[in-house]
Structure formats: structure tokens, C-alpha cells
Amino acid sequence: MMVRSQFSAHVDSNLRRTALGLLMAGTALIAMPALAQEAAPPAEGLADIVVTATRSSESLSKVAASVSAVSAADLGVGGVKDVASLATAIPNLSVGDQFGVNRIFIRGIGLTSIDLGADGGVAFLQDGAQIARPAAQLSGFYDLERVEVLRGPQGTLYGRGATAGAINLITKKPTADLDGYIRASYGNYNAATVEGAVGGAIGSDKVMIRLAGKYDRRDGYGKNEFTGQDIDNRDAYAFRGTLLLKPAEDLEVTLSGEYFNENDSNYAFHYFGPTVKPENFLGSILGGKSLFTVAAAAGKTANIRNIWSDQEPLNKRDGYSFTGTINWTPGDWDVKSITSYHKFTRFNRDDLDASDANLFGQNNYDERSKTFSQEFVGTYKTDKFDVLLGANYFHEDLFGSVRVPLTNLGILFGLPANTFDAANYLQFGTVKINAYGVYAQGTYALSDKLKLTAGGRFSHEKRDGVGTFDFLGSVNTDKAKSWNAFTPTVTLNYQANDATLVYASVTRGFKSGVINVGSRNDVINPEYVWSYELGLKTATADRKLQANLAAFYMDYTDLQVGFVDASSVVTTVNAASARNYGLEAELRAKPVPGLTLELFGTYLNAKYRKFVTGDYRQGFKQISVAGNRLQNAPEFSFRAGADYDIPLGSAGKLNARAEINWQGRVYFTEFNNADATQGAYALVNAGLKFTSANDKYFVDVWGRNLGNQLVITNNIITAPLFSSVRVGSVAPPRTYGVTLGLNFR
Numbered sequence: 229m230m231v232r233s234q235f236s237a238h239v240d241s242n243l244r245r246t247a248l249g250l251l252m253a254g255t256a257l258i259a260m261p262a263l264a265q266e267a268a269p270p271a272e273g274l275a276d277i278v279v280t281a282t283r284s285s286e287s288l289s290k291v292a293a294s295v296s297a298v299s300a301a302d303l304g305v306g307g308v309k310d311v312a313s314l315a316t317a318i319p320n321l322s323v324g325d326q327f328g329v330n331r332i333f334i335r336g337i338g339l340t341s342i343d344l345g346a347d348g349g350v351a352f353l354q355d356g357a358q359i360a361r362p363a364a365q366l367s368g369f370y371d372l373e374r375v376e377v378l379r380g381p382q383g384t385l386y387g388r389g390a391t392a393g394a395i396n397l398i399t400k401k402p403t404a405d406l407d408g409y410i411r412a413s414y415g416n417y418n419a420a421t422v423e424g425a426v427g428g429a430i431g432s433d434k435v436m437i438r439l440a441g442k443y444d445r446r447d448g449y450g451k452n453e454f455t456g457q458d459i460d461n462r463d464a465y466a467f468r469g470t471l472l473l474k475p476a477e478d479l480e481v482t483l484s485g486e487y488f489n490e491n492d493s494n495y496a497f498h499y500f501g502p503t504v505k506p507e508n509f510l511g512s513i514l515g516g517k518s519l520f521t522v523a524a525a526a527g528k529t530a531n532i533r534n535i536w537s538d539q540e541p542l543n544k545r546d547g548y549s550f551t552g553t554i555n556w557t558p559g560d561w562d563v564k565s566i567t568s569y570h571k572f573t574r575f576n577r578d579d580l581d582a583s584d585a586n587l588f589g590q591n592n593y594d595e596r597s598k599t600f601s602q603e604f605v606g607t608y609k610t611d612k613f614d615v616l617l618g619a620n621y622f623h624e625d626l627f628g629s630v631r632v633p634l635t636n637l638g639i640l641f642g643l644p645a646n647t648f649d650a651a652n653y654l655q656f657g658t659v660k661i662n663a664y665g666v667y668a669q670g671t672y673a674l675s676d677k678l679k680l681t682a683g684g685r686f687s688h689e690k691r692d693g694v695g696t697f698d699f700l701g702s703v704n705t706d707k708a709k710s711w712n713a714f715t716p717t718v719t720l721n722y723q724a725n726d727a728t729l730v731y732a733s734v735t736r737g738f739k740s741g742v743i744n745v746g747s748r749n750d751v752i753n754p755e756y757v758w759s760y761e762l763g764l765k766t767a768t769a770d771r772k773l774q775a776n777l778a779a780f781y782m783d784y785t786d787l788q789v790g791f792v793d794a795s796s797v798v799t800t801v802n803a804a805s806a807r808n809y810g811l812e813a814e815l816r817a818k819p820v821p822g823l824t825l826e827l828f829g830t831y832l833n834a835k836y837r838k839f840v841t842g843d844y845r846q847g848f849k850q851i852s853v854a855g856n857r858l859q860n861a862p863e864f865s866f867r868a869g870a871d872y873d874i875p876l877g878s879a880g881k882l883n884a885r886a887e888i889n890w891q892g893r894v895y896f897t898e899f900n901n902a903d904a905t906q907g908a909y910a911l912v913n914a915g916l917k918f919t920s921a922n923d924k925y926f927v928d929v930w931g932r933n934l935g936n937q938l939v940i941t942n943n944i945i946t947a948p949l950f951s952s953v954r955v956g957s958v959a960p961p962r963t964y965g966v967t968l969g970l971n972f973r
Contacts, residue, residue, distance in 0.1 A: 272821045273771030280356075281376040281396060283385050283616055284562065284607045289765050292681070292721035292731035294379040294778045294812060300400070303372050305413040305421050305967050306915045306930030310369045312941075312959070313932075314395075316867065316889045316911065318377045319812045320830045322860050324941030325957050327593060328495035328543055328576050330365040331942060334379050335782065336808050336834030336861030337392035337757075341790030342944060343798045344595060344628035344745040345659050345693075349392035349755075351382065355399055355484070357551050357568030360389075360624055361597045364547055364572040367466060367488040371425045371440035373398045379812070380780060381737025381759045383715025384683045387620070387665045391737035391757050391784075401482065402427040402436035402472040407973045415965020419446035426972075427470075434474045441467035448493065449961055450533035452540060453519065454584045457493065459534070459541050464490035482553040489546040496541035497591075497955040498532050499582035500943060503903045504845055505951035513639055516585025532938070533958060539579035539590050547572035563606045570599045580632065581950050588653070589950060592631040599624040614671040616683070622663040628745035630655040630798075634700075640949075648700070653796075655746030657695015657705060663740070664688045669717070677723045684716035687738060695746035699797070709751045713738040727767040735759045742788065742800060752800050755786045774816040781809040789898060791841070794848035796947030803898075804838035806858055822873035826887075827866070834861035836898065843899060844945055844952050856900045862892040880921040886914040896943040896956070903954055906940040924971055931964035 276287045281295050288297055296318045298308050308314060311330055312323045322333045331339045332350040339348035339362055351358065352365045359365050375397055382390040408426030413419070420443075427438030443465045448458025470484040499519050501507070507520055516538075523530035535541075547570065554565040573596045581589030603620035631652050638647030669683025690710035697703045715738050721731035737759065742752040759782045767774040786802040793799040810832040817825045836856050842848035857863075869887035876882055889911045896904040915930035943956035 272818065274767070274774050274816055274818050274824070277374070279374070279376050280398070281378050281394070283605055283618070284609075284614075289727065289767065289774070290723075290729060292719050292729065292733065292763065294761065294763065294780075296377045296379070296814075298375040298377075300373055303369075303375070304411065304423075305415075305965070306917075306928050306932070308375070311366060314375065314377070316887070316913065318379075319814060319828045319867075320379060320810070320832060320865065321377065322862070322891070322894070324860065324959075325366065325495060326942045326944065327497070327578065328363050328366065328545070328574060330362040331860075332365075332392075332395070333860040334377075334392040335780065335810065336832055336858045337782075337784070337787075338860060340859055341742075341744075341788065341798075341800045343747060343749070343790060343800060344593070344630060344655065345626060345747070346742055346744060346788075346790065346800065347389045347740065349389065349739055351386045351388075351390035351394040353386075353394065354397040354549075355482075355551055355553065356396065356564075356566045356603070357549075357570075358599075358601055358622065359570060360599050360622075361572055361595070361626075363545070363574050363595060364570065364597065367464070367490070367545075367547070368397060368486065370423050370442040370466060371400050371438075371468065373400045379778075380761060381715075381735050381757050381782070383713075383735060383737040384667055384669055384685045384717040385618075387667070387685050387687050387715070388622075388663055388689060388738065388740045391739045391755060399468065399470065399484070400425065400438065400440070402438040402470055404429045404433040404436060405973060407438075409969060409971045411967055411969045413965055413967040415446075415963055417447045417449060417963065419963065419965060421445075436472040436474075438470045438472075439467070440470075441465070449958075450496070450498075450531075450535065452496075452537055453522065453534050454536045454538060455540060457540055459493050459496040461492050462490070462494050463492040464488070478557045480553075480555045482555070483551075485548070485550050487546070487548045491544050493541045494543040495576060495578075495957070496535055497578035497580070497582070498958055499535060500532055500940065500954040500956060501903070503945060503952045503954060505953075510581055510587060510949075510951055511583030511585035514585040514587065514636060514645070516581075516583040516587070518583045532940075533961065535579070535582070536584055537579040537582065538584045538586055539577065541579075542575065542577040544576075545572070545574035560610060561606060561608050564604070566601075566603045566605075568599075568601045570597070572597045578955075580946050580955070582953050582955060586635055588632060588634045588637045588648075590633055590635070592629075594627075594629045594631075596627045597624060612673045616667075616669040618668070619666045620664070622661070624659075624661040626659045626661070626745065628655070628657070628659075630746070651700065652698065654698040655695070655705075655744075655798075656698070657693060657746035659743050659745055660692045662690050679721050679723070681719040681721070682717070684714060687711075687713045687715065687740075689740045691741065691743045693743035693745070697746055697748045703748050705746050705748055707743055707751055709741060709743065711741050711754050713754065713756070727769070727771070729763075729765040731761075731763045733759075733761045733763075735761075739788065744798075744800065748797065749799055752788055753786050753802050755784060755788050755802065757782050757784045759783075772818045774814075776812075776814040778812045779810075780812075781807075783807055787836075787839075789839070789841075791897070792844075792945060792947045792952075794842055794844075794948065796949040801841070803836060803841075806834065806836050806839075808832065808834040808858070808861070810834075822875070824871040826869040826871075829864070829866045831864055832861055833863070834858040839898060841898060844948070845899070845901065853898045853900075856898055857895055859896055859898065860894050862894050864890075864892040866890045876918075878921055880919050883917040883919065884915075885917075886912070888912050896940075897945060904943045904945060906943075909937050909939055910935070911937060911939075926967075926969045928967040928969070929965075930967065931962070933960060933962050934964075936962035
């Protein structure tokens with residue numbers, strides 16, 4: 229990797245100063261005296277949105293927490309089309325898949341482990357039901373009403389696995405009237421997407437149904453230059469059926485079933501170059517070449533969107549789920565039961581040695597998960613006091629295997645190359661998880677404007693692992709352990725007027741301990757966090773300007789960190805501690821009818837306080853990384869967007885939109901080294917959409933990453949057996965296309 233020139237360092241320094249100046253300016257604007265007076269917003273003001281992120285329906289502007297919501301209007305092929313593109317719409321959120329595993333980070337905390345069985349730090353739900361496996365979270369993004377994101381620990385309301393926050397996908401529900409749509413998109417890379425839904429009443433308004441589906445395919449964003457085959461292509465489909473029953477005025481029953489399937493060469497391991505050994509050190513022993521050596525021989529620069537490998541990436545995954553929700557509203561109570569079952573399987577293959585040599589690099593992941601969850605939530609509201617009570621049970625049966633054939637390994641020991649060809653590096657086994665939680669939260673009005681909220685959750689979790697680890701010798705990996713945790717929360721909020729809210733909160737978060745599948749790794753202890761947050765939400769009386777500010781401080785202990793150790797084995801350990809603090813500023817304005825402007829800026833200081841670990845660059849010598857930044861934690865990020873509706877009389881309207889998303893440098897390891905980083909970059913998205921006057925049809929021309937930025941979204945350092953080369957994932961290149969939509973009702 230090239231060393232930065234003095235010029236680029238100067239530019240980076242200027243960018244940092246500019247970023248800090250913009251964030252401080254936004255903060256100063258938000259921190260002005262209350263912008264609003266008691267008045268009803270006129271029709272042309274910014275609309276509020278009702279969310280359920282806090283387990284009860286509430287206007288977004290009245291939620292005393294850092295919550296963002298992406299509405300149905302912003303979801304789709306030309307906008308937020310999948311989990312990864314959420315990062316362009318939500319402050320302090322970054323997403324990068326690894327080997328088909330969803331790696332979400334909020335405020336610098338997320339999933340760093342690459343082992344089977346690891347859980348992320350962000351709770352991921354659909355219609356309130358948890359989707360446990362990170363690999364299973366990359367589907368289901370269609371026919372959505374909205375996406376809600378809670379930033380910061382959610383230990384009381386969401387319990388396990390929510391030390392960084394929570395994401396909830398809200399699907400569209402059936403309506404009494406006939407309602408539906410169809411969207412057909414075509415773009416570069418031969419990308420074709422068809423999505424549609426239809427629903428309505430069956431016989432009467434007491435029985436309603438909705439059917440939705442999506443088909444998504446494209447050619448590869450890159451090539452395997454050795455074989456000529458596409459990589460990072462997509463061929464997937466999904467469908468969902470939802471039945472809504474209303475047997476009584478105060479009772480609703482929602483039943484839904486969903487299926488997803490993908491079979492392609494997506495999620496390829498991209499090779500980013502050597503670290504501690506010469507280029508293609510191992511492959512060259514057998515006469516092999518890599519993407520970099522082939523490019524150098526041709527006098528070209530390697531295109532890391534492509535690979536050079538004797539192994540084709542394989543990605544096969546499918547799954548189905550059933551969710552039943554009963555919502556009973558007797559009097560002042562709102563009682564909800566959510567029952568869910570998920571089954572998910574996947575197989576992924578990639579090449580760890582990143583060359584065309586037939587080496588011991590064929591990496592095979594097999595994962596199968598069955599989960600069942602049951603949750604009861606009851607809320608009771610009066611003028612002075614609100615109470616929320618809940619209990620949940622979660623069970624998962626997880627099977628997994630990681631198999632790497634030891635082809636030609638003998639050459640490293642001076643033996644015939646095929647000595648160990650019949651053997652494998654193998655992690656194989658099952659993990660059973662049983663988790664229980666009970667929680668309560670109450671809000672009391674101390675005055676007409678001041679409220680106090682306090683609550684807590686007791687969590688119990690047990691994990692039982694049975695399996696073997698085999699790497700030139702078999703080891704039994706059976707182990708079991710259980711944990712208890714209490715996660716309280718206290719919030720004080722002051723509603724100065726109808727549009728100005730000030731709040732302060734203290735919350736504890738808990739992420740369960742881990743037993744990885746077939747791993748010789750010791751049991752990993754839970755991680756805990758104490759979070760302190762101050763926030764302000766305010767708007768002008770006419771709601772033409774909204775502003776939100778949050779300042780947070782988070783203190784982590786036993787943070788779970790994953791890496792490959794000196795013996796080439798995937799390992800997860802508990803880092804001693806980390807400390808994250810920062811600012812988030814969000815501004816929205818509607819200065820004139822039809823024009824909406826958005827700006828958000830974040831500052832994040834996320835660093836290890838105490839962590840000693842082996843450095844692969846120094847022969848795994850134990851060193852301290854205290855003071856280094858956490859993985860996937862940019863110091864600054866910004867988003868600026870504009871959306872303008874242009875009336876076209878009786879024909880309809882034209883909507884023009886554009887946004888720029890800028891993110892500062894991130895590191896992918898705890899060492900903050902130059903061979904595992906992504907520098908600052910900016911992504912530009914834009915679109916032009918015509919909608920008919922009766923809203924029956926639209927034509928949308930869109931483009932994303934118009935500057936065609938090459939962005940590394942994740943980077944791992946492989947095992948010493950593979951010379952610790954760098955492999956990972958890259959974000960999509962420039963994409964553009966057109967979407968035709970038809971609504972019927």
C-alpha cells in the first residue's frame with residue numbers, strides 16, 4: 229500500500245478541519261434557544277413519523293432517544309435498497325459484509341469475529357421478531373413500510389446483542405381496500421429487479437391478505453480473471469404472505485410466512501495484497517500467480533474488484549420464517565404477543581490463498597440455524613403514568629462447519645506436497661442457545677413538561693456446544709456456560725413545548741457470552757456497556773426546520789474482538805475495555821414548498837483503553853493497542869441531501885434528488901495499520917422521478933456511487949499459513965438504471 233504523500237496528508241488535514249467546522253456549526257444551530265412555539269404545523273411543513281422502536285407507538289420527534297426512520301418513499305432500488313445502503317441514511321452506522329455475513333457497526337461497535345456462532349452488537353429484527361444469524365440478515369428487504377434504527381445500547385427493551393443499538397424492519401400490512409404495486413428496474417451490469425405486492429379484504433374487512441415478492445439478479449461487479457467467470461453477481465428471489473384477522477374491535481391477529489433463496493457467486497473474497505511476506509509467497513512455490521503478480525507482469529495496476537483464483541466463489545443460501553402477532557387493546561392496555569420461527573441455511577466457498585495455486589486455501593462454510601422466539605409486551609398509559617411490561621424466550625439450534633482441505637500442505641514441512649491431502653482443517657459441531665428475559669419500564673409525569681422513565685431487564689442465557697476441532701490432530705470442543713445480567717435504564721426528558729424535547733439518559737447494555745462452533749477457543753465472556761446520552765430535538769413553529777442533537781459517552785468492558793492467531797486458528801477474546809464518545813447532529817429543512825434539505829454530521833472518538841494482543845506484523849509479539857481506534861469507527865461522517873418536487877400541472881410532478889455521503893478513515897484491525905484501512909471517501913447518489921397526477925405510475929432514473937469510488941468495506945488478515953495476506957469485501961461500483969412503477973388501489 230502506498231504511503232500518503234505530503235499533498236494527500238495536507239488535503240486530509242483540511243478535510244478534518246472542514247468536517248469539524250461543519251459539525252460544530254450544526255451543533256451550534258441546534259443548541260440555540262428553543263426554535264418552536266406552541267402551534268400546529270401547517271400542511272407544507274416537515275412531516276413527523278410514528279415509530280414503534282420503543283415498543284409502543286410514538287411520534288419520532290417525541291422519542292427521548294437517538295432514533296432514525298427510513299420511510300417507504302426512500303426505500304427501493306434507487307434509494308435504500310438493502311441493509312448495506314442503510315449506511316447512507318443513518319448517522320454513525322456502517323455496514324460491510326464478510327463472506328456473506330452482515331457486519332453492522334453503530335457508534336463504532338459491531339461484529340468483529342469471523343467465527344461461526346458469533347453474534348453482532350446490533351439487535352436485528354423484522355416486525356419485532358429477532359433474526360439472530362448475521363448471515364440471515366441480508367435478505368428480506370422488500371415491501372417495507374419503514375426501517376427503524378435505535379442508536380446506543382438497548383439493554384432494557386431489546387436485551388441480548390443490543391450493545392450498539394437495534395434495527396427493526398417493518399413490513400407492509402394488509403389493508404381493507406385493494407392495494408398493490410409493481411416495480412420493474414433495469415440497470416448496468418444487466419441488473420434486473422422486479423418487486424410487487426397486492427392485498428385487500430377477503431369477503432369483509434375482518435379478514436385481509438397481502439402477497440409480496442421480489443426477484444433480483446445482476447451480472448458480476450467483478451471477474452475471476454483466471455477463469456473468466458463473474459463474481460459478486462446476484463440471483464435471488466423472495467416472497468411473503470401476510471394474513472390480518474380482526475375478530476373483534478380490540479383484537480388483531482397477524483400471520484406471515486416468508487421464503488428466501490439465493491444461488492450465485494456473491495460475497496467473493498477480494499485480495500488486497502501482502503502484509504508480512506513477499507507477494508504471492510506461498511502460491512509461487514507451486515508456480516501459482518495472484519491478481520497482483522499477473523497485473524505487474526502485464527504492466528498494469530491490479531483491479532481489486534476482480535480476483536485471480538483456482539476456486540470459484542460459491543454462495544448458496546435459503547431460509548423461511550413464520551411470525552404470528554396478536555395485538556389486544558382492552559381499555560388503556562395494549563398487549564402484544566410475538567411468536568416467530570426462522571430456519572436458515574447457507575454454504576459459502578472462497579479462496580484464502582488468493583492465487584491460482586491448488587493450495588490449502590479452499591474455505592468452505594456450512595451454517596444451519598433454527599430459531600424459535602416468543603415475546604409478550606404489555607403497555608398501559610394514563611395521563612400521569614405509563615408502564616411497559618415484557619417477557620421473552622429465545623431458542624436456537626445452530627450447526628456449523630468450517631472445512632479447509634489441506635491440499636499440498638506437505639510442501640511447507642519439506643514432505644511430499646500431497647502428504648496431508650486427505651486431511652482437513654475442520655471446525656464441526658452444534659451450539660444450542662436458550663435465553664430468557666423479563667423487563668419492566670415506567671414513565672411518570674413529574675410535571676406537565678418533565679417526565680422520568682426508569683426500567684430494567686433481567687436476562688439469563690445458556691449455551692451448550694458440542695463438536696470437534698481437527699487440524700493435524702482432533703480435539704473435543706464440548707463446553708457449556710450460562711450467564712445472568714441486569715440492564716437498567718433511566719431517562720429524564722423535558723418537553724419545553726410541543727416541538728422541543730430535551731432528554732438525558734443512562735443505560736446499560738449486555739451482549740451474551742459466546743461458544744463458537746467446533747472451536748478450541750475458550751468460552752468468550754459477555755461484554756457490557758454503560759451509556760450516557762444528552763439529546764435535544766426541536767423544530768420551528770411552522771415545522772420548516774427540524775434539528776436533533778445527541779452527545780453520548782459509552783464505557784465498554786470485556787469487549788469481544790476476533791482475529792486469526794499465531795497458530796492460524798480463528799480466535800475471539802475479551803478486550804479489557806474501550807471508550808466511545810461523540811456527537812450527532814441532524815438538520816432537516818423545508819424552506820419553500822416542494823424543497824427538502826437534509827444534513828447530518830457525526831464525530832466519534834472510539835478507542836481501546838486497555839487491550840494487549842499478538843501483532844501478526846511482529847511474529848505475534850504481545851503488544852498494547854491502548855489508544856488505537858476501534859474497527860469500523862470513522863472519526864467524522866457527513867451526509868447532505870436535497871429533494872425537490874417540481875409541479876407539472878395536470879400531468880403530475882417531477883422529483884429531483886441528490887445526496888453526498890462522506891466518511892472519514894476507518895481501520896479494520898485493532899492495530900490501526902496501513903495494510904488494513906480504508907481512507908476517507910465520498911459517495912454521490914442522484915435521481916430524477918416523474919409521477920403521474922393520480923399517483924398511478926412513475927418513471928425513476930437513478931444512479932448510485934456516481935463517482936465510481938472503490939471502497940473497501942471489510943478487510944481481514946488471513947492465517948500465517950497463507951502469509952497473512954489481506955482479503956475482504958468491496959462496496960458496489962457505480963450503478964445506474966431506470967425503474968418503472970405502477971400502483972393500483
